[in-house]
Amino acid sequence: MLGGSRFVGRAVVECALARGATVDVVNRGLTGHQVGGATHLRADRTDPAELAAAVADRSWDAVIDTWSGAPVHATTAAQLLGPRTGHYGYVSSRSVYARPVAPGLDETAPVVAGDADDIGEADYARAKRGAELGVVAARPDALLARAGLIVGPWEDVGRLPWWLERIERGGRVLAPGPPQRPLQLIDARDLAAWMLDAAERRIGGAFNVVSRVGHTTIGELLETAIEVTGADAELVWFTHEEIAAAGLSPWTELPIWVPPDGPYAFLHDGDTEAAHRAGLRCRPIADTVHDTWAWLTTTSSEARLHDRPPLGLDPEREAEVLRGHGGGSAIRPPQGHVEG
């Protein structure tokens, strides 16, 4: 496991250990939490010599990489480790698809340009695509798991945690509607399990890896959050037109939610049949919400990672909009990169 101590990589390590695998984890030991039971090999992978020394002459049945920085470091790792493994899996993102992405598109949709040797990481989509190209150049049979919105325990982006903590505060909660708005997301543990299944079956190629459209709805998600937190919260539903009129940002101020049409609709409306035919199973949203709340309430704030840009709606702004004093007239684009 290249990485393995934050969120998705951590889920891969835990899942592999639970299956009885022997797991080597390569990272610097700086962020996140090292899962007990794995062998921790320390390296700053941006230094190829350091990476080579850390892995020495080891070989593996499968290598999985979660890198999302400069593509050259995914490429270098694939060149070094690719020949020593039976299977190579890379955690990519649906962000690699070129905008505008038409809702319902599958893996044949056009992708952004990328450079496998790029030493920069300014653009997330190009970085993920560059890494895909570098991995596939080294291992043409590699698995590219183009994940959609990832949730679950240890989520370090903070989308579902924000909603849970907001709802726990109680009172009237600005809820982006309609409640029936279908969502498409995946629990990191299901992503991990599918990638390990794919490793065992030597499945390669690019797959959109996220639930089917409508696996859950924003209404079910937020109602479940009220149930698991036991909060005295009232969901006050806003239409997407009202949210636009209030000038609120989908996705960032209102995590997880995007309006049902427009340039971001594809985030909850992609074709994932290929991954499902290849065995993808997504657990009920209630399990994800319950387990994420259990993690939040049993883990100290210090033990959680706080190094990502903050997201969610400012409480004063929420109160202002709830009072009906919102301004603005157009949906603002999400701030930062849109996915991942």
Ligand SMILES: NC(=O)c1ccc[n+]([C@@H]2O[C@H](COP(=O)([O-])OP(=O)(O)OC[C@H]3O[C@@H](n4cnc5c(N)ncnc54)[C@H](OP(=O)(O)O)[C@@H]3O)[C@@H](O)[C@H]2O)c1
């Ligand atoms: N969140 C979403 O909704 C979403 C959606 C689509 C795709 N994705 C993708 O999902 C993946 C999430 O990955 P994750 O962060 O959760 O993976 P992770 O493997 O759990 O954590 C990242 C690892 O990289 C290590 N690392 C960072 N810099 C390093 C360096 N210079 N040398 C060696 N190791 C280094 C970190 O440890 P140290 O810092 O200790 O070295 C850490 O173990 C990403 O690929 C992202 O693009 C996310």
